[in-house]
Amino acid sequence: MGSPVIEVKQLHTSFMTDDGEIPVVSGIDFHINPGEVLGIVGESGCGKSVTSLSVMGLVPSPNGKVRGEILFKGENLASASEKRMRQIRGNEIAMIFQEPMTSLNPVFTIGEQLIESLRIHRKWNKKQAMARAVEMLKLVGLPRAEELVKEYPHQLSGGMRQRVMIAMAMICDPTLLIADEPTTALDVTIQAQILELMKKLNKETDTAIMMITHDLGVVAEMCERVVVMYAGKIVEEGDVKTIFQNPKHPYTVGLIQSVPDMREKKERLYSIPGNVPKPGSVNYGCHFAPRCEHAMPQCISDTPALKAFENGQQVRCWLYEDGKGAEANDTAIS
Amino acid sequence: GCSEGGGKEGGSSKGGTMIYGRGGDSVALDPAVVTDGESFIVTEQIFENLVQYGKDNTEIEAGLAKKWEISEDGLTYTFHLEEGIKFHDGTDFNADAVVENFKRWSTSKDEAKFAYYPSMFGGFEGDEGHVIKEVKAVDKKTVEFTLTRPQAPFLKNIAMSPFAIASPKAFADGDKFAKNPVGTGPFKFKSWKPNDTIELTANEDYWKKGLPKLGGVKFKVIKDNAARLNAVTKGEIDLMDGLNPSDLGKVKDNNKLQVFERPSMNVGYFGFNTEKAPFDKKEVRQAISHLINKQELIDNFYAGTAEPAKNPMPPSIGGYNDAIQDYEYNVDKAKELLKKAGYEKGFKMDLWAMPVARPYMPDGQKVGEAIQASLKQVGIEAKIVTFEWGTYLEKVQAGEAPTFMLGWTGDNGDADNFLYTLLDKDTIGSNNYARYNNEEVHKLLIEAQQLSNEDERNELYKKAQEIIHEDAPWVPLVHSKPQLVGASSVKGFVPHPTGSQSFVDVSID
């Protein structure tokens, strides 16, 4: 498969707030291979978006601080200059956001916004760029592309806007596409359209995709590998099949169990007790320990490391440090 | 070089244009219909009267009439006119023109329009009190006035600015005339930018040879006194009126500037409504007269440019009684008097302060404030009340003000114009704001009106002043000498007590 497109090592991102420095992402590692779709799942506030912004170098300064290595084709973006980052953004790494409604500038036409990347990175003239913009709109399956470029975002529906966002991201043929919850704000039928489109583009252009979502269904549908995040840390990683069929971390297990299944009716849902902690409020041991049924004294005092299994699965849990894992897992599932 | 600028436009060999800075614009330029000083100051340049005042006094001199005779009974005045004078529009000035002018005023019956005529001559033609029976052109250069009864100040009256002779052809045009005045004077009207400038140019054909000396005059409105002074200092204008007394010192220190002092023909006073308690008590009025330190007021608010007043008329006017002893500043005496009147502990009152600056009262509010503080010494709590000028006058006239500040500038330099106008019982409801009603004074004043012998008249006026002093319907405060400032290059300017003067002799080096 060749060397990974991007490799993130020990990424730490924190924000200075009134209450001091709050770590939001604390030491995560992952990589994405060329053409691969990596899913990042986790509940709200666990640091998914911040991770993606860190990769893009768009963490708001001066409050945000990013440490660690972000190797993009071997180049460390974490220490790249702003100028270099500008060359990469929109060109080699592109991004689409959760809210198609607000992610387009309301006062410029679709066309004007689409061609910007080309004008910046390729220095194309307006006409040339516009032609390409129309082409891209057709590619993402939008009708009336020629007229659409002259319209304003508010004249489009949510699904159409998200397609425009995708066209905009794909216009410079990026090597990596970061999609931050691209379908959360959309209705199921529209979500299905968009996911279908992304799959198609991934196949046709071989663009690697970092797919951020909190919907396990979307992960199952789209991704090859998954990273599960909880409170700023990766708790489990592996390929999709393994994660869904043999989740190891109690959090992953709970997550999968607590989603009501459309195919069959359970008498009662499994539920993880307690709440997602506010970032910075838990900073010892395993972040999940306060909600974990299997928590041991060790969990509270010491932070477990990621433990790798042969099948590529990695888990951050004390249960697996001495082979007790399998047993605990069984109890959780039953 | 303040005089450049204007030379070219004047278009003559004459001197430059003089810029005169003032606080407000003229209302109109037809002297017969206006009543305000800012209008007269301009019409005085454009128009002339049959007779005129002396340069710095109110003695009568020849004007358009070179000489005149008065009949024994004082009922007929015959004027012999200068010859060869033309109005600015080229028409001839002659006896017919004079007749036309008087006809215009006397027959108009429009008191709203021609306000001065009826008040100086007892009404319009046909009115009972009308003084002028007939004006007749004897020949081209002789005019004869017949009066119904003798009027002592008749000549002084016709020398007043409102009775200047205008071109009959021009005023036949009606309303336009007020904006396009045509007279015989040394300067001709050129243009008027409302609220900004009025421009006059020299009358090339002026009948007095060699005059005027200036090529033109510009009247420029600069409302703020300080700004106006600043403009003279910077040489933007040549002459200004309305100097803040407080700035006098600064001007005197500046050798590029000179100060002109207008002889006083006014009085500023603090009046009582003699019908309202407690001011219906003479003692109260006298007590307050003892409380006001006039010299301090003059030092602080007139920068010393006024004299303390003890009579209701200025000393420059015939009949002034200098023998009167003013109430001296004495708080104890005041207290005593109040005690006598039963106001030992003082009382509360309204003090109406003038809202606008007038020559006799450059800052009424502040003088009021000072008086307020003086009254407090004997426990009189005065509340300062003020209204817009028009309202103020109206309300004071209606007797609504218990105490008030006002003043008067003489129209024609005659004692009658002060004492009768301001303190006779006939004028209650009009200019007798104090509503002072003294039968004895009334008799004296009416008698004086009928006399034509100056000395006898003066005696009567002196007598009246004594009674008034004792009754103290007012505290006469000051006779002010308004200050004007000019660039040192201004020559030949003499301010006139009436407030308006011709610039015919003025020149700029």
Added chain:
Amino acid sequence: MFAYTIRRLASLVPVLLGMVFIVFMMIRAIPGNPAQLILGQQATERAVAALTKELGLDQPWHTQFWAYFTGLFKGDLGVSLKTNTPIAEEIWPYLAATIELSLAAMLIAVVIGVNAGIVSAWFQNSWFDYCAMVLALVGVSMPIFWLGLMEQYIVAIQWDLLPTTGRDNIRDSVDPVTHLYLIDTLLNGRFDQFIEVIKHLILPGIALGTIPMAIIARMTRSSMLEVMRSDYIRTARAKGMRMFWVVYKHSLKNALIPVVTVIGLQIGLLLGGAILTETIFGWPGIGSYIYEAISYRDYPVIQSGILVVAVIFVLINLAVDLLYAAIDPRIKYK
């Protein structure tokens, strides 16, 4: 858009009617008889009565109102009691003076205010931001009459740099054509006078412009900050756009929308503030025209003057509303 304009105009009708009525009634309620004022202290009672009648002031108010109201439709604003000239004829020079002054003030306010706001927002929390915002706060708190006096004292009198009062050099005054002196001097080919007129505009312009400037700077800053936090700005940055263009292209146009409203509202403040500024700087504008008319009880001038100012204000706000459509395509007026 057209229908909207018509509708807005139609909705102005009751406002304008109400304004005419209120102004009329209020002016009538002012105590004092203008006839007395016109004739002055020396006038006799009969003279005053005669003039009162002539001016129609003895008529019942509704007769006077009706006469005034019908006159308005013929462009008849009444006749000044003081100058006996139709107001419609004499008002323009004053209006022109105020317009020139207000435009100068607005120019100063907008150019400095908007840019200071932008730079402050861009470099939020920098020393520039702090200084600018503290200054802006001081500016908002500035009593303009005091500022005007201080300017006059320091700049014009102590340093003798600029003229203290008026619109032009008294000795070499401008020949009015349009009464907008900046234009007139150029029409007359007098560049030296043009400079002179500008010199006269500076101090009153600053005095009048300070508060709007401060308000605009604050508004621009907060509006920019809000816009710069928005999703579409993140999108623009994700394209690799330079910060300068992100700020001046993508953010500014959006941020200007509320700023335009504020600018519109400031014009009302300017027209009001003009009274104070004009008093101090001897500016022959509409403010001093009205103020003087009040002390002269020149009813027609007061009511027509206030009306003209209010109508201008209302129309400017209408224009501002319509301007939104040009900036913000979302506002679809149909």
Added chain:
Amino acid sequence: MTQPLVKVENLKMHFPIKGGVLGKTVGAVKAVDGVSFFINKGETLGLVGESGCGKSTTGRALLRLLDPTDGKIFFEGRDITELSTGEMRKMRREMQMVFQDPFASLNPRHTVEKILEEPLIVHGVKDKAERKRRVKELLEVVGLNSWHAKRYPHQFSGGQRQRIGIARALAVNPKLIIADEPVSALDVSIQSQVLNLLQDLQKEYDLTYLFIAHDLGVVRHISDRVGVMYLGNIVELADSEELYDQPMHPYTQALLSAVPIPDVEHKKERVILQGDVPSPSNPPKGCPFHTRCPQAMDTCASVKPVLQEIQPGHYVACHLYE
């Protein structure tokens, strides 16, 4: 069968659109356009559909928080559309609502105690101590502690706020609770807590639910019967098992197939719909779904199908089944 608790007949809710020079009414948003259904006592009726299809409006009209344009709503046999405002106010203790946004539906300036006390005050519980006791009880019922009573809404997490919302609804002992997307704003792990709570409460207090949601999984989990809405109409209504196993309406079929299933093994036929939901202010003629329907026929464009009972308890509005 006994009389249903709620019976809705041909409910319509149109919102006027103002426009034109004079601001006249130029059209209407047909948010709900003729909906009929019933809810039996003790059961849960789920209502699903895409955004803007009129679910919330139906819910609100049912409580008469909106005045229906047309139609009848029977509650225990009484037509509540004919009640006066005062009578309706009294009626409200029978039916309560739980909202989607747990924060927006709690007054930020009131403590939890005050929030829970209010319905008691309104419905005439005069005794203060009694009210305090009830509040404490309510908090415990929904799994909060009594020491939470003095706190303000912003001091709670999303799930806890939703519990407060539920407690408020329970305060007056209602028979019917309309839950408008009560879990959509919550995290997955919290969502299951709230769903469980709702189920427990239903059992304990014999509650009837109208459960509105767009998450098909959630609806299936909690509902006995499910109605599918599209553009202001119910297009299919059936027993939950039956609807999910044998969807009949093409829209239901597409909807079900569009949901991503969190199971990698699961392979299924996808029906991907084209285009967007039309605007309710200008709905298509005939069958509202015909513009996107993969099986549309000619009649669909002209004749609006009515909801018919195709199988016992299974209602569909589609020409395919006529």
Added chain:
Amino acid sequence: MAEALQNTPPMLPPDMARPAEEKAVSPWREAWRSFRKNKLAIVGLSIVAFFILLAIFAPLIAPYDYDAQKLPNKNLAPSAEHWFGTDEFGRDILTRIIYGARISLWVGFLSVAGSVVVGSALGIIAGYYGRWVDAVISRIFDILLAFPSILLAIAVVSVLGPSLKNALIAIAIINVPTFGRLLRSRVLSVKEEEYITAAKAIGMKDSRILLHHILPNSLAPIIVTGTLAVATAIIEAAALGFLGLGAQAPTPEWGKMLADSRNYIIEAPWTVLFPGLAIMLTVLGFNLMGDGLRDALDPRMKN
């Protein structure tokens, strides 16, 4: 199930099991907390507090009588005896400025209180009843707002006659539409809030909704706008005083002091400098405070 939520494992460190002690933090408390952190706001509060203290204790603090004239002491420059110099009546300027704080604050607070009461009442009526009542009231607001405020104030004072009381009334009148509109829009927007729907759903009466929900939730914007309006009112009162339409002699009103000293600006600049500074500082104080309050009370800033 309540236990499920609270299943705090027994071995948790003590600080995890402590939530019971967390006190009720009311939104006001919260606001005060964030207000306190805002340095500029605290500066503003201090300035305002300073002037309020000056106003209250003026007779104790002021070295002289505010209206004690000593004409020979005219326009003395600042010195040890007269820190801020004297005016043309020989009165101590410092004293007059201290007493002036009373006037300005009085006018500021009272006029704003007046506008708040009248404006809020009208705004609530308009917002609540809607239809023609709203139309009429809103039109009146539109009309009042169509006049530049100073102009309107001048006109009102011309009608009523110049005095401090009338200036106060004029300022109150011109601010009425500000609060009227604020309340109206609050009523309209709060009416749409979900918690109001919730209140209706539990069968609450309209009057109770208004009193218990809408009004308390409009308080914060009223406080913010009110504070800023006090600032403007102070400036407006000073402007009227400056034009001679406000306080009358010998009231030590700052604007009037400025106007009275205007002619002495060259000879005695301190007579103009200090009153102006006093106005600016007070207004600045209120503006800073208002800004801080807005940041602290604006719900948008909260998460």
